[in-house]
Amino acid sequence: MKNQRVLAMFSSFVAAVMLGGCATAESPPTFPDPQSTTLTGGTFVNVDNLRNVGPGLTKDQMYDLLGPPHFHEWFVGAHVWNYLFDFRRGNEVVTCQYQVQFDSHMKVSGTYWRDPSCAGFIEPTTLTTSAPVESGTAPVEQFTLQSDTLFSFDKSSLDSMLPEGKATLDKAIERIKTREGVNEITVVGYTDRIGSAAVNERLSLARANTVRAYLIAHGLDGSVIRTEGVGSSQPISHCPDGTSRAVIACLQSDRRVSIVVVKG
Structure with a gap:
């Protein structure tokens, strides 16, 4: 029972x-x-x-x-x-x-x-490459890398570079090395709008300088590489106001480093 x-x-x-x-x-x-x-x-x-x-x-x-x-x-x-x-x-x-x-x-x-x-x-970490365009008589190629995959949060030193970002940057370097006659490389750092303009400009330039140092350390000619830091002055996102987690994620595309390669 x-x-x-x-x-x-x-x-x-x-x-x-x-x-x-x-x-x-x-x-x-x-x-x-x-x-x-x-x-x-x-x-x-x-x-x-x-x-x-x-x-x-x-x-x-x-x-x-x-x-x-x-x-x-x-x-x-x-x-x-x-x-x-x-x-x-x-x-x-x-x-x-x-x-x-x-x-x-x-x-x-x-x-x-x-x-x-x-x-x-x-989303896979991708190296965004623009199609070559004409600038005067020199073809231009541009690589865009997301800062979130290149650096730890709010960091800019070589030691703070992330493994996934380094791997993506290595792909850009290998592509640049295949091009003959490169006479100018410009590395530009960008940030999102969060934070003061002065802090964002310093951070964007520091990151551009670190990327430049990485390019040189991996075999590119430092004499043709220059850097710029434009802070949050050139956003490409269209996000709502505020600083919520969702907004920060939306602003990801603004946090980037571009590498512009000019061939003579």
Whole structure:
């Protein structure tokens, strides 16, 4: 009799879990309280794995990429998995909530960030290269590198350069070395609008000078390399006012270093 009672209670528990797990995923999504996570804080995610997440993946594939969900959604039949991921922005750690939704066949139907600006953390670090244009009789090539991947937050020294930024800068250097007859390279530092004009100008010039030193150390001719720091005077973003985390993320494109190469 006792065994039957235990079996009945267990069956009721399983049924409740299954019913709860079969709830339809919501769009727009509803995110759980981050304090209810099974973790102590977030966890640093493999960004390359996160970039491979997309519609049609099975739960097994998701488990291989990201591991189990970070909230109480491990039960069979759950249509939603939630995660709490940490990312590093300079010396700051930013925690983001991420949700994966599954369709009736338990394949990924969509992914969502609680804070949409968090999507920027998984964008590949790219070296933006403009097409050569004519400046008088000399072709010009321009490389643009994001300061957030080049330097730690609010830093400008060679020691504060980040590994990912150095790797991106190395690609620019290798490309420049393939060009013959380079007679001028201009490195320009830019900042976003946050902070005073004087501080931003100093920071932008210091970063440009550090990049110049890096170029020289890696084999480029220092006699043809000059630097400028223009601070926040040449923004390219269109962001709202304020200094919230979302605005700072929006201003990322303003925080940059450009390298302009002129061939004679």
